[in-house]
Amino acid sequence: MTEQDEAARRRGRGARERILAAAMALFETQGITATGMEQVAAHAPVSKRTLYLHFPAKDQLVVAYLRHLAESGRTIDHALDRAELSPRARLLELFAVPHTGTGPIRGCPFIDAAAEFPDPDSPVHAHTRQEKQRFTHRVIELVRQLGVAHPEILGEQLAILADGVASRAMVFNDPGCGAHARAAAEALLDAATGSLSTKDR
Known part of the structure; x- marks a missing residue:
């Protein structure tokens, strides 16, 4: 798979869900402040460009994570x-x-x-x-x-x-x-x- 194909795959459907899943795993094991956006991107895995396309700021990712917890009945x-x-x-x-x-x-x-x-x-x-x-x-x-x-x-x-x-x-x-x-x-x-x-x- 070429680098272009890999980039296209990462931008494909499901990227947002993978980002949230990665954020949940990292936030719950090591805390929100200790988790960097680059670490979330690597864990997803998505490119940093894709991560920031969905969540331009860490605040937005944290709020989305909290909303997901509430919607999934984990609160x-x-x-x-x-x-x-x-x-x-x-x-x-x-x-x-x-x-x-x-x-x-x-x-x-x-x-x-x-x-x-x-x-x-x-x-x-x-x-x-x-x-x-x-x-x-x-x-x-x-x-x-x-x-x-x-x-x-x-x-x-x-x-x-x-x-x-x-x-x-x-x-x-x-x-x-x-x-x-x-x-x-x-x-x-x-x-x-x-x-x-x-x-x-």
Whole structure:
């Protein structure tokens, strides 16, 4: 295959998907800041020209990576999509820390990204803020279905608790943190609904 043919192949369909797959693998193993664009291009593999054609700046690649995680159900709010569960059960699923036992527990990718891009006005930080606001609104909507008096307050409390356990489980590499957070969430829900008998609501 000539160099021209190879270049044409790299510019072909699927380049964007390969770039995202490479970014996901590298970001998750060595962090976003430590991963350079040239490394992503080599890992894809695509030419640097093709990489920058799809993602002119690293910020854009990181935002696309975060969007892909959300769309593929690999984020914390995936539990909220489980329509076969009651609203309460979906809320409590937020505290099930995923762990296959084959590697360290990973924290919330949005919190991780915000920490690596601390400027509140940066595109990545702004995107993570929007995602966390969307997550909180979804939690509030489920809480509202339980008929509690102040769903906004309880929803915010549960969202903070969910973010906290994701970070703590990662720091200690301990999925048991989820059980403690779930117990705290159950106590908050029981207090808000006024009866232990409402657990299946």
